[in-house]
Amino acid sequence: MTENSADVIIVGGGIAGCSAAYFLTQQGQSVLLFEKDSIAAHASGFAFGVLLPRLFEDPSNPADELTKLSLELHKQIAEELSQEGEIVRREVASVMLALNEVDAEQYRKIYRSGSSLIGDARWLEHGELSHVEARIAPDIPGGLYLGDTAEISPSQFTNALWQAAERRGAKLVPAEVGSVVSDGARGVRVDADGQSYSAGQLIVAAGPWSTRLIEQVGMSVPIEPLKGQIVRMKAPGPPMRVSVWWDSDYAGSKPDGLLWCGTTEERVGFDEQTTDNARYGILASARRVLPFLSDAEVVTQTACLRPVTADGLPVVGSLTEQSNIIVASGGGRNGIVLGPALGRVAADIASGTDSGVDPEFLSPARFGA
Numbered sequence: 001m002t003e004n005s006a007d008v009i010i011v012g013g014g015i016a017g018c019s020a021a022y023f024l025t026q027q028g029q030s031v032l033l034f035e036k037d038s039i040a041a042h043a044s045g046f047a048f049g050v051l052l053p054r055l056f057e058d059p060s061n062p063a064d065e066l067t068k069l070s071l072e073l074h075k076q077i078a079e080e081l082s083q084e085g086e087i088v089r090r091e092v093a094s095v096m097l098a099l100n101e102v103d104a105e106q107y108r109k110i111y112r113s114g115s116s117l118i119g120d121a122r123w124l125e126h127g128e129l130s131h132v133e134a135r136i137a138p139d140i141p142g143g144l145y146l147g148d149t150a151e152i153s154p155s156q157f158t159n160a161l162w163q164a165a166e167r168r169g170a171k172l173v174p175a176e177v178g179s180v181v182s183d184g185a186r187g188v189r190v191d192a193d194g195q196s197y198s199a200g201q202l203i204v205a206a207g208p209w210s211t212r213l214i215e216q217v218g219m220s221v222p223i224e225p226l227k228g229q230i231v232r233m234k235a236p237g238p239p240m241r242v243s244v245w246w247d248s249d250y251a252g253s254k255p256d257g258l259l260w261c262g263t264t265e266e267r268v269g270f271d272e273q274t275t276d277n278a279r280y281g282i283l284a285s286a287r288r289v290l291p292f293l294s295d296a297e298v299v300t301q302t303a304c305l306r307p308v309t310a311d312g313l314p315v316v317g318s319l320t321e322q323s324n325i326i327v328a329s330g331g332g333r334n335g336i337v338l339g340p341a342l343g344r345v346a347a348d349i350a351s352g353t354d355s356g357v358d359p360e361f362l363s364p365a366r367f368g369a
C-alpha cells in the first residue's frame with residue numbers, strides 16, 4: 001500500500017464512520033478516514049447520548065435487528081475500551097413521562113406486557129415518581145421507569161473509537177472529499193485537496209452530506225438533514241439522578257455538571273445555527289414538566305444535523321450487488337444508538353466478513369439506487 005491507498009477508504013468521522021474504522025482495524029484492514037472538519041464535529045459530537053433499551057421485539061420494524069445488534073456492540077465496545085483505560089459508558093436510568101391518561105395507559109400496557117427486553121422496568125404513579133425525581137411537575141400522572149438505560153458522551157465515544165482505530169494503524173486525512181470515482185472491479189478513487197487516493201472499498205458515512213457524494217457515481221440515496229437543538233443549563237439543586245423523556249423532548253444532568261434539555265426537529269437544509277425560537281420552545285417544554293428549571297441559567301446552546309432517509313430507516317449496504325461503494329448512514333434520531341451496528345455491518349461488507357445480520361431491507365437498493 002502506498003501513502004495514498006488503503007484496503008478501505010471511509011468518508012466521515014462521525015459515529016458511523018469511526019465505528020467502521022474501529023471494526024475494520026480489528027479485522028486487520030488498512031483504513032484511510034477522510035474528515036472535512038474534525039472527528040465528531042457534527043451530530044456525533046453534540047447528541048444527547050442516551051441508549052434507550054428496545055421496549056419489545058418488533059419484527060415489523062426493519063431496523064429492529066440492527067438496533068439489537070447495536071445495543072450489544074455498545075456494551076462490547078465499552079468493555080473493550082475500558083480495558084484500555086477509557087470509560088465511555090454510564091448506567092443512568094430513564095423515565096418516559098406520561099403527560100396525560102392516554103400516555104399513562106400506553107406505558108402501563110408496556111409494563112404489564114412483561115417484556116423481558118426492558119429488564120428493570122416499572123410503572124411509577126406520580127407519588128412513586130417523586131422517589132426518583134421529586135421535582136417533576138405535580139400534574140404528571142406517572143412514568144415508565146427504565147433502569148437498564150445507559151448513557152454515553154457521543155463526542156468522547158466517537159473520539160475513543162477513532163483513537164482505538166488509529167492505534168491499530170488507521171490514518172486520518174483531514175480533508176473534504178470532493179469527488180468519488182468507481183473503477184469497477186479495481187476499486188474506487190477519491191480526490192481531496194488536489195490529491196488522489198485509492199482503495200478496494202469505499203464506505204460513505206458522511207451523515208446528511210452522503211447524498212452529494214453518492215450522486216457522483218450516478219446513484220441516488222436520499223438522506224436529508226434534520227436539525228436538532230439542545231440547551232445546556234446551570235440548574236439549581238442537585239443533579240437529576242434519571243433522564244426524563246416526554247413527547248419528543250428530554251432532559252437530564254450530564255457529567256459536565258450541566259442539565260441538558262432538547263430538542264427540535266427542523267427541516268432547514270444544512271443550516272447549523274442555533275436560534276432563539278428553538279431555545280424558547282425547548283425551555284417552555286422543559287419547564288412544563290420540570291418547573292424548577294424556571295430558575296436555571298442557560299450556559300450554551302447547540303445545533304446539529306441528523307441524517308434522515310426518505311423512509312426514516314437507516315441505510316447500510318453496497319450501492320449495487322457489484323459495487324465497492326458501501327453506504328452507512330440514516331441513523332436519524334437514533335444515530336448514536338445505531339452507529340456501532342452501521343459501522344460494523346459496513347465494515348463486514350467491506351472486508352467480506354459474515355456479520356450474521358441481514359441488512360437487506362436497509363440496503364440502498366430500496367431507493368432504486
Ligand SMILES: Cc1cc2nc3c(=O)[nH]c(=O)nc-3n(C[C@H](O)[C@H](O)[C@H](O)COP(=O)(O)OP(=O)(O)OC[C@H]3O[C@@H](n4cnc5c(N)ncnc54)[C@H](O)[C@@H]3O)c2cc1C
Binds near residue numbers: 044051208264331339
Ligand atoms: C440534538 C440531537 C440529539 C441527539 N440525540 C441522540 C441520542 O440521544 N441518541 C441517539 O441515538 N441519537 C441521537 N441523535 C442523532 C445522532 O446524533 C445522529 O444520528 C448521528 O450522530 C449521525 O452520525 P453519522 O456518523 O451518521 O453522521 P455525522 O455525525 O454527521 O458525521 C458525518 C461526518 O462526515 C463528515 N463529512 C461529510 N462530508 C464529507 C466529505 N465530503 N469529506 C470529508 N468528510 C465529510 C462531516 O464533517 C461529519 O463529521 C441526536 C441528534 C441531534 C441533532
